[in-house]
Amino acid sequence: MLIQVKNLSKSFKIFKREPGIKGAFKSFLKRDYHLFHALQNINLNVDKGEILGILGENGAGKTTLIKLIIGLLHPTSGTISVDNYTPWERNHDYLRQVSVVMGQKNQLWWDIPASESFLLNKHIYQIDNKQYDKVLSELVELLDIKDKLNIQVRRLSLGERMKMEIIAALLHQPRIVLLDEPTLGLDVISQSKIREFVKYHNEQYKTTFVITSHYTKDIQEMCERVFVLNKGEQIYDGDFNNLIKSVNPKRKFIYELPNDYDSKIIEQLNKEFDFTFKDNVITAELSETILNDLLIKLLAISSPKTLSFEDLPVEETLRSFFANPTKYLK
Amino acid sequence: MVSSIAIKYFSVLRTNWIQALEYRANALVGVLAIFSGLFIEYQIWDLIFKAKGYTTVKNFEFNELIIFIFLSIIIGQLKSSWHSSGEMIRAIRTGEINKYLIRPISYFWYHFMMFIGFNSLYYIVYSIILFGFTIIFKGMIFHTLASILCFFLALALSIYLSYCIYFIMVCFAFWFGEVRSLVVSYNLAMLVLSGQYVPIRFFPDYILNIINWTPIRYLVDFPVSIATGILPMEEWLSGLLMATLWCFVLSICSAIIYKLGIKDYEAYGS
Numbered sequence: 001m002l003i004q005v006k007n008l009s010k011s012f013k014i015f016k017r018e019p020g021i022k023g024a025f026k027s028f029l030k031r032d033y034h035l036f037h038a039l040q041n042i043n044l045n046v047d048k049g050e051i052l053g054i055l056g057e058n059g060a061g062k063t064t065l066i067k068l069i070i071g072l073l074h075p076t077s078g079t080i081s082v083d084n085y086t087p088w089e090r091n092h093d094y095l096r097q098v099s100v101v102m103g104q105k106n107q108l109w110w111d112i113p114a115s116e117s118f119l120l121n122k123h124i125y126q127i128d129n130k131q132y133d134k135v136l137s138e139l140v141e142l143l144d145i146k147d148k149l150n151i152q153v154r155r156l157s158l159g160e161r162m163k164m165e166i167i168a169a170l171l172h173q174p175r176i177v178l179l180d181e182p183t184l185g186l187d188v189i190s191q192s193k194i195r196e197f198v199k200y201h202n203e204q205y206k207t208t209f210v211i212t213s214h215y216t217k218d219i220q221e222m223c224e225r226v227f228v229l230n231k232g233e234q235i236y237d238g239d240f241n242n243l244i245k246s247v248n249p250k251r252k253f254i255y256e257l258p259n260d261y262d263s264k265i266i267e268q269l270n271k272e273f274d275f276t277f278k279d280n281v282i283t284a285e286l287s288e289t290i291l292n293d294l295l296i297k298l299l300a301i302s303s304p305k306t307l308s309f310e311d312l313p314v315e316e317t318l319r320s321f322f323a324n325p326t327k328y329l330k
Numbered sequence: 331m332v333s334s335i336a337i338k339y340f341s342v343l344r345t346n347w348i349q350a351l352e353y354r355a356n357a358l359v360g361v362l363a364i365f366s367g368l369f370i371e372y373q374i375w376d377l378i379f380k381a382k383g384y385t386t387v388k389n390f391e392f393n394e395l396i397i398f399i400f401l402s403i404i405i406g407q408l409k410s411s412w413h414s415s416g417e418m419i420r421a422i423r424t425g426e427i428n429k430y431l432i433r434p435i436s437y438f439w440y441h442f443m444m445f446i447g448f449n450s451l452y453y454i455v456y457s458i459i460l461f462g463f464t465i466i467f468k469g470m471i472f473h474t475l476a477s478i479l480c481f482f483l484a485l486a487l488s489i490y491l492s493y494c495i496y497f498i499m500v501c502f503a504f505w506f507g508e509v510r511s512l513v514v515s516y517n518l519a520m521l522v523l524s525g526q527y528v529p530i531r532f533f534p535d536y537i538l539n540i541i542n543w544t545p546i547r548y549l550v551d552f553p554v555s556i557a558t559g560i561l562p563m564e565e566w567l568s569g570l571l572m573a574t575l576w577c578f579v580l581s582i583c584s585a586i587i588y589k590l591g592i593k594d595y596e597a598y599g600s
Contacts, residue, residue: 012596072428072597092434100432107429109345111352116345123341124435126334152352 002176002208003046003069008078010039010064038064040232042078048175049206051198053213053223053240057322060229062212063102066180069210070100082176096125099174101165103181108153114164115149118171125172132171139167142197159190166194170201177201179211183218195221216314230325247328248317252310253291255282261302269297280305285312338435339443346447361455367403371527372396388532394558397467398529401554404456405485406526409492409549414445415500415513422503425597438497438584445493471557480566484553487573491545494580501584504591524550545580548573 014036017027039061046052054062067073068080071087071094080087085094101107108117122132140146143163148156156164162182169177179198183191199222201207213219219226219240226243228236236243257266257280266277273294275284284294291309298304321328378384379392387395418441421427430437464472472478499516502509521527523546530541530551541547552569555561561569 067428067597070432072431073595074593090431095432095434098432102428105425105428109349112345112348116348120341120345121433123338124433126338 001045002048002050002083003044003210004079004081005042005044005065005069006079008039008042008044008065008068008080009037009076010061010068010073011035011037011076037232039068039229042229042234044227044234044237046208046210048208049202050225051202051209051211051223053211053219053226054229055219055226055318056212056229059231061232062229063180065229066100066102066178066210066212070098070178071095096172097174098176098178099169099172100178101162101169101180101182103162103179103184106153106161106165108161108164108168110154111152113150114153114156114168117153117164117168121168121171127172131173135171135173136167139170142200143167143193159186162186162190162194166197173205174207176208176210179209179213181213182211183213183215191215191218198222216318220314228325230322235325235329243321244311244314244317247321248312249287250285250312251288251291252312253282253284253286253294254306254308254310255284255295255298256280256305256307257282257298258302258305265301269294339439342435342440342443343447343450346444347450350448350451361451364403364407364452364456364459367407368400371399371403375399388529390529393467394470395529397463397470398554398558398560399527400463401460401471401557402526402529402550404459405488405550405553406521406524407452408449408456408485409489410517410520411445411449411493411496412513412517414441414448415496416510417444418497418500419503419508419510419513422500422595423507427595428597431592438588441497442490442493445496446489449489471559473559476563476566477556477559480570481553481557483570484548484556484573487570487577488549488553490577491573491580492549494577494584495545497584498580498587501587501591504595520546520549525554526550545573545576548576 012035013033015027015031015033017023017031042061042065044065054065056062064073068075069082069087071090074088082094083097085091085097087094087098108114109120118136121127127135140149143166145160145163145167148160148164153161153164166182182198183194186194195218198209198211202209209222211218211222223240225238226236226240227234228243253275259280261280266282269275270277273284273290274286275282275294277283282298284291286294375392375395379387385391390398418427421430427437430440472481495516496513499509499512502512523530523541525531530538530547533541548569552561552573556566556569
């Protein structure tokens with residue numbers, strides 16, 4: 001196991017302040033501190049070469065978990081072992097094996113070209129010249145960003161900056177890469193480029209990726225397995241498609257009948273199955289088994305002119321899941 | 331191994347130079363700002379000497395006092411860290427420090443190189459000014475080769491000591507978030523107490539005694555006293571040893587406070 005998280009909890013001491021100048025004065029004199037439990041009793045194992053997606057609403061604890069794994073935070077209790085290293089000891093050998101990209105934080109030097117930050121990383125990670133040239137040219141080629149290398153970071157677009165951030169994070173060829181909202185604010189083309197790149201890198205180098213994203217498509221396209229957090233607690237760890245099926249087992253079914261059908265039989269069927277019927281087209285959103293029964297009966301009546309199945313939008317499914325997660329998970 | 335570590339930290343310095351040169355106007359104004367300080371000090375002491383008809387003040391003749399103060403201002407600038415310490419505090423408060431903590435590099439030494447890198451332009455320009463002083467005030471500074479060597483050694487210790495003090499203050503941001511007022515208070519106090527604008531020899535004895543027992547003495551007064559020959563040669567070695575001891579003590583304090591602080595660090599922001 002490459003990453004092992006056991007009984008991990010993290011709490012922060014925070015204080016609340018009333019709005020306005022009165023609240024500011026009151027808070028200056030006396031602060032009402034309380035503990036905020038960002039993560040509670042988390043257990044997680046990640047294998048080498050896996051792409052794990054961490055899902056959760058805002059404030060669920062996704063970024064806190066990433067920060068604990070990379071070693072930026074000390075846990076309140078519990079342990080994390082990453083390739084037998086304890087992250088928050090920040091052993092330099094450990095830091096050479098991991099990397100993190102935080103979508104909302106810039107890790108490159110703002111006022112100088114990204115190529116200078118790459119050179120700095122080359123020396124910090126003690127990458128030899130040959131490997132540096134090879135990896136850099138490959139990454140630049142894949143992310144299609146060669147002509148922007150010598151432009152100051154502050155003059156780059158958000159998408160170009162993110163690509164540069166990813167290059168900086170991968171130059172030393174880490175075994176584990178943590179991506180926190182890597183596609184945040186990017187246009188669809190850049191998003192898709194980054195997804196393709198992650199999949200390619202994972203296949204090519206067996207790099208382990210742990211990804212958090214608010215874009216369902218990121219998770220859907222990159223991760224087979226997801227780890228779901230809700231208010232600091234883990235509520236699901238497993239196959240993404242199974243989660244979607246358990247939340248919304250229905251599929252959309254469109255069956256176009258030929259013109260010579262018997263309308264009485266269809267009316268009869270409509271009493272048995274829940275579907276709409278308009279202009280010779282039957283449209284239904286039903287679970288897999290019921291859908292099969294309906295299909296068998298329809299095929300017995302008449303062959304379809306056209307027939308199609310559609311999965312329901314994953315975004316909607318996840319929205320209803322996060323509205324009441326306990327309803328779907330037993 | 332040693333060379334790759336040296337290259338690692340030198341590359342931080344190099345990147346900082348490139349960054350400093352990016353904003354030409356800022357770099358030029360920063361470097362030239364020293365001249366206003368020198369000019370004002372000259373005018374003040376010229377007025378005092380002329381108005382009161384003094385030939386000496388506390389055994390300093392006018393030219394001796396002026397070169398002592400000029401050197402003090404320059405060294406005071408070289409060891410100060412208004413910019414770097416402000417940046418470090420901001421980085422802790424906003425979570426920007428994360429980008430240093432996730433890399434295999436010591437935060438203490440990384441920022442030391444940033445501190446040196448930021449002040450490098452001053453080092454170059456002030457070296458030229460120092461060379462000019464040696465010619466203008468011929469025979470009043472750097473009397474021997476030993477005084478030049480010991481001065482630069484004392485200066486290096488002063489810069490390191492000063493950095494350690496700033497680093498310790500900056501680490502309080504791990505607990506309090508914002509500590510720029512602490513750094514500003516320290517900077518203002520040091521303008522006077524380290525002898526940057528008035529030689530500490532002008533202070534009452536009881537204050538001087540306290541200063542002599544702290545690292546403050548080694549920040550400005552000690553290297554300047556060596557350069558001007560005010561400090562007898564036999565006291566140089568003991569002074570250098572005391573400054574080294576203070577460097578050692580403050581390095582340990584920095585390491586302990588950083589270790590405690592980083593444990594409480596909450597990595598604000600995403």
